[in-house]
Amino acid sequence: MTLSPDTDEKLATYAHPERLVTTTWLSEHLGEEGLVVLESDEDVLLYDTGHVPGALKIDWHTDLNDPLTRDYVDGARFAEVMGERGITRGTTVVIYGDKSNWWASYALWVMTLFGHQDVRLLDGGRAAWVAEGREMTTEVPQVTPATYPVVERDDSKVRAFRDDVLAHLGSPMIDVRSPGEFSGELLHMPDYPQEGAMRGGHVPGARNVPWARAANEDGTFKSRQELESIYLEEQGLTPSDDVVAYCRIGERSSHTWFVLTHLLGFDKVRNYDGSWTEWGNSVGVPVER
């Protein structure tokens, strides 16, 4: 049984309000049966410094990525990762994290590949919870493991591979990186490690809409109206468009994927997680500057 959605007024304006919860909703439902809260951060130690009471850690790198192949874990490993956190197929999962929920969006997107039905983001992420002075703890909860079924990942709906992007050239594509990366002047996010792309620039035809434009200063999502004015009016997209989003390794574009899919109700948005680290290194693919 999944938990009832957050009926907050702001959330109600979004296309799929059931995909988000507010800090108020979360604090009221903490500890309820059928709810598991996960923290997914860029910083691997942040959870250990203190987290939402009852929350469990999920690491994008060690839990969701295959250690050998550049790909996500398979159904068997995913079942383990979920099961050891007490998650069943029917569990309501709320994910939050640092850096405006980049990695939380990413974890939510990976859970979507496995078709987990009820997975939500905490609007504003970890920063919102901390800013409101809500309770934090370093206590790691004891979990009764659950049985999660081994499900085949379905990459066809929300994930794009390099060849899909080649076939998509000329159709709507959003590059969510910073303007400097988009123009080719920078080969990495400002202030972030070099990730070794041999070419700078962007996929031909892609529009540059940095992910952060969808977020307020405090990390919460902008209102439906503000988001529509960016993606629909300014960029001329419509919710029936087939859209591909990418960034550098797929985490920032998960944030935009979430915005387009769940907040604006686009039908077909795929995240190209290979992103610039793959495209900028691939032999023979076209690059635009």
Added chain:
Amino acid sequence: MTADLRAGLPEQMAELAADFHAVGEKDRLQLLLELSQELPALPERYAGKMDQMERVDECQSPLFLAVEVEDDADRTVHLFFDAPPEAPTTRGFAGILHESLDGLPAEDVLAVPDDAPYRFALAEAVSPLRMRGMVAMLSRIKRQVRLRRQAADTAAGS
């Protein structure tokens, strides 16, 4: 830890690396967290003066670094780091370097192998991508030590 892992490391760095190797992955992260918490606060001369420190752009979170080299015979090195509490991994990396290198003669710091950050068995636990931050910190420390030792030598010689 095998002899190879210790090769070329200054004593206190080798000891710390051995500590990381002696424990399992979970405790290894706990050790890193402790080092992040033990990272000394900035002395007054640097507090709030980020323009006098070097920013390490390669770190996933903002980290500022200052290096001082004493006028003594050893050209003793002192390291100062600043990183936000929301970036414990970055602080932990800084903690390792502080614990390992602060107070050593300039020559010993310059002799630290460039692959030293990989000798702490952390790549698996924190991902290779994140390790690049510590590699960058070490190379910037060595560059600054080189520059400041040169300046101290020149001043002493003139």
